[in-house]
Amino acid sequence: MKGVVFTEFLEYVEECYSxxxxxxxIATSSLCSYGVYxxxxxxxxxxxxxxxSALSTETGRQVPDLIHAFGKHLFGRLIRIYPMFxxxxxSSFELLRSVQxxxxxxxxMLYPDAELPTFxxxxxxxxxxxxxxxxxxxxxxLAAGMxxxxxxxxxxxxxxxxxxxxxxxxxxxxxxxERKA
Amino acid sequence: MDELELLENRLQRERLxxxxxxxxxxxxxxxxYLLNQDLVKLAADLAEREEASRSxxxxxxxxxxxxxxxxxxDSFNRAAxxxxxxSQEQVVxxxxxxxxxxxxxxxxxxxxxxxxxxxxxxxxxxxxxxxADGSEFFMEISLSQGQLxxxxxxxxxxxxxxxxxxxxxxxxxxxxxxxQAQKLESIGQLAAGIAHEINTPIQFVGDNTRFLLxxxxxxxxxxxxxxxxxxxxxxxEITEGLVTSVNSIANEIDLDYLRSEIPQAISQTLDGTxxxxxxxxxxxxxxxxxxxxxxxxxxxxxxxxTITVSRNEWKYDAELExxxxxxxPTVPCLASEFNQVILNIIxxxxxxxxxxxSDDSTAKGAILITTKQEGDWAKISIxxxxxxxxxxxxxxxxxxxxxxxxxxxxxxxxxxxxxSAIVDKHAGTIDVQSEVGVGTTFTIKLPMQG
Ligand SMILES: Nc1ncnc2c1ncn2[C@@H]1O[C@H](COP(=O)(O)OP(=O)(O)OP(=O)(O)O)[C@@H](O)[C@H]1O
Ligand SMILES: [Mg+2]
Numbered sequence: 116m117k118g119v120v121f122t123e124f125l126e127y128v129e130e131c132y133s134x135x136x137x138x139x140x141i142a143t144s145s146l147c148s149y150g151v152y153x154x155x156x157x158x159x160x161x162x163x164x165x166x167x168s169a170l171s172t173e174t175g176r177q178v179p180d181l182i183h184a185f186g187k188h189l190f191g192r193l194i195r196i197y198p199m200f201x202x203x204x205x206s207s208f209e210l211l212r213s214v215q216x217x218x219x220x221x222x223x224m225l226y227p228d229a230e231l232p233t234f235x236x237x238x239x240x241x242x243x244x245x246x247x248x249x250x251x252x253x254x255x256x257l258a259a260g261m262x263x264x265x266x267x268x269x270x271x272x273x274x275x276x277x278x279x280x281x282x283x284x285x286x287x288x289x290x291x292x293e294r295k296a
Numbered sequence: 297m298d299e300l301e302l303l304e305n306r307l308q309r310e311r312l313x314x315x316x317x318x319x320x321x322x323x324x325x326x327x328x329y330l331l332n333q334d335l336v337k338l339a340a341d342l343a344e345r346e347e348a349s350r351s352x353x354x355x356x357x358x359x360x361x362x363x364x365x366x367x368x369x370d371s372f373n374r375a376a377x378x379x380x381x382x383s384q385e386q387v388v389x390x391x392x393x394x395x396x397x398x399x400x401x402x403x404x405x406x407x408x409x410x411x412x413x414x415x416x417x418x419x420x421x422x423x424x425x426x427x428a429d430g431s432e433f434f435m436e437i438s439l440s441q442g443q444l445x446x447x448x449x450x451x452x453x454x455x456x457x458x459x460x461x462x463x464x465x466x467x468x469x470x471x472x473x474x475x476q477a478q479k480l481e482s483i484g485q486l487a488a489g490i491a492h493e494i495n496t497p498i499q500f501v502g503d504n505t506r507f508l509l510x511x512x513x514x515x516x517x518x519x520x521x522x523x524x525x526x527x528x529x530x531x532x533e534i535t536e537g538l539v540t541s542v543n544s545i546a547n548e549i550d551l552d553y554l555r556s557e558i559p560q561a562i563s564q565t566l567d568g569t570x571x572x573x574x575x576x577x578x579x580x581x582x583x584x585x586x587x588x589x590x591x592x593x594x595x596x597x598x599x600x601x602t603i604t605v606s607r608n609e610w611k612y613d614a615e616l617e618x619x620x621x622x623x624x625p626t627v628p629c630l631a632s633e634f635n636q637v638i639l640n641i642i643x644x645x646x647x648x649x650x651x652x653x654s655d656d657s658t659a660k661g662a663i664l665i666t667t668k669q670e671g672d673w674a675k676i677s678i679x680x681x682x683x684x685x686x687x688x689x690x691x692x693x694x695x696x697x698x699x700x701x702x703x704x705x706x707x708x709x710x711x712x713x714x715x716s717a718i719v720d721k722h723a724g725t726i727d728v729q730s731e732v733g734v735g736t737t738f739t740i741k742l743p744m745q746g
Contacts, residue, residue: 122313134302134306135302138302138305138306141305141309149309149312150309151309151312151313151316152313152316153313153314153316153317153320154317155317155320155321156316156317156320
């Protein structure tokens with residue numbers, strides 16, 4: 116997993132909770148990296164799972180909720196760090212539709228070995244977008260949070276629902292975005 | 297946990313993270329450097345390969361022109377410059393039609409294989425090219441295509457074949473000359489035979505005429521004594537002596553003999569002149585000077601005259617019989633060509649008969665010429681009882697210059713000429729059936745509707 120997720124996560128904990136909280140979850144998670152992350156590095160995603168579990172223990176909040184909330188925050192941060200990904204898009208549908216073929220392509224230019232999730236788009240209506248999300252890692256909540264962050268960014272009235280039953284035997288998650296009338 | 301400890305922890309992490317980032321940066325730099333090295337080498341390799349391709353392109357004797365899909369010229373190699381007389385700058389970017397006044401866009405480009413079909417290499421087409429100076433020339437072009445990254449490239453390979461065309465025409469001209477020579481040769485040969493044929497009647501016409509001259513001198517003597525008898529009768533002075541003189545002169549000149557011989561001599565003379573006239577007519581018919589267009593001819597008559605003029609060729613070796621269908625309609629035909637064919641086949645038949653004859657035998661061979669109508673065709677067959685044609689060479693006998701005869705005896709042109717006359721010029725057919733030791737039959741079919 117890209118280091119930027121880790122550095123952003125620790126900053127997020129420091130901001131939303133406290134520097135002590137960040138220090139604490141690092142200390143209790145027994146990490147190979149000892150909590151040392153640089154945004155250009157790559158680290159095992161299990162470390163993020165450990166950190167979030169530790170945060171859950173400390174705060175009493177559910178892990179999925181925590182990931183979801185972080186996802187939303189992460190979207191806002193990423194568009195601040197990489198504003199070029201935003202240019203030319205005027206709606207969340209447009210931006211989301213560009214993830215697979217534009218944004219991920221650019222990410223690969225910087226990090227050829229990045230293991231990115233795949234996005235597959237379906238839609239039979241202009242006010243609806245269906246994204247089939249597939250990833251090797253258990254972070255559909257992170258994706259959901261980021262999608263919500265995106266909707267929020269454009270200030271649109273869109274409902275997001277998801278379910279895990281794309282097809283029997285398919286580990287993908289289906290996100291359904293519907294523009295409210 | 298106190299504030300200081302916390303800050304120290306964070307500082308420690310930040311420092312380590314920075315080192316990590318620096319290490320990553322160094323690693324990336326190294327990778328970049330190595331990649332760059334590879335790229336430099338690759339570029340050099342490519343440049344070298346490009347240079348090699350370019351040298352090949354420039355060295356090849358064929359003109360090579362590449363086009364884009366719309367037919368615009370992309371490149372033009374050195375040979376192409378030589379062929380067309382344009383420089384690279386003058387044609388690049390121009391449409392290919394500039395070089396092909398008749399437009400290869402029509403015929404030849406139609407055959408450009410479909411885009412996906414990259415394997416196919418072009419067939420050869422003949423086209424007319426136009427040089428920078430406006431002159432036109434024959435060339436052979438072949439089209440193929442290459443797929444570049446983004447587009448298709450059409451490759452036109454051009455060869456100037458003016459020289460070859462010229463050589464071809466020269467060869468054709470030589471062939472015609474050669475044929476003419478063969479024809480003259482056979483006429484020359486025939487002439488000797490014909491001289492012989494004419495000699496016999498001329499000789500006995502001469503003999504008979506000399507006989508008639510002598511006979512007339514004798515009869516003149518008789519006539520002058522008859523004059524005296526006539527005068528004596530008028531004067532009524534006829535004497536015994538005068539009658540005796542008449543009798544003795546009639547005896548002296550053998551009047552009875554003359555009376556029976558003179559009419560014979562006259563009719564033989566007429567026969568002789570007839571024969572000469574017939575040969576001369578046949579000769580004329582055979583050679584048919586100067587008719588280049590087909591005319592309706594009587595095949596039977598043509599065969600007869602050919603038999604007549606060639607009589608001296610066959611009469612010592614063969615009995616020549618005919619079985620002609622007299623109802624055969626006239627056939628559109630080049631008479632002199634046809635006669636030549638029949639003559640060539642007769643001469644071959646005679647040679648084959650001589651060839652098949654044992655040295656001590658005096659028996660003659662047989663040649664039979666038949667004509668017959670078969671549907672829309674006039675069928676002519678010429679059968680001989682000669683040596684036959686071995687299976688192994690049967691397929692070659694119509695080839696120009698194929699001969700089994702010794703030097704000076706055959707040039708191997710007779711049947712090649714026959715083939716081109718019958719098949720090419722008359723749209724007919726010529727076939728052979730043969731059995732070694734038994735004989736050979738040539739069958740010619742001519743279409744009755746030219
Ligand atoms: N009637 C035939 N019987 C046997 N062989 C024949 C007969 N006609 C042709 N051939 C064979 O075919 C060959 C080719 O014949 P063709 O008439 O073309 O040439 P040629 O007679 O050898 O020479 P040219 O006719 O030029 O004097 C002959 O050399 C001979 O071997
Ligand atoms: Mg011959």
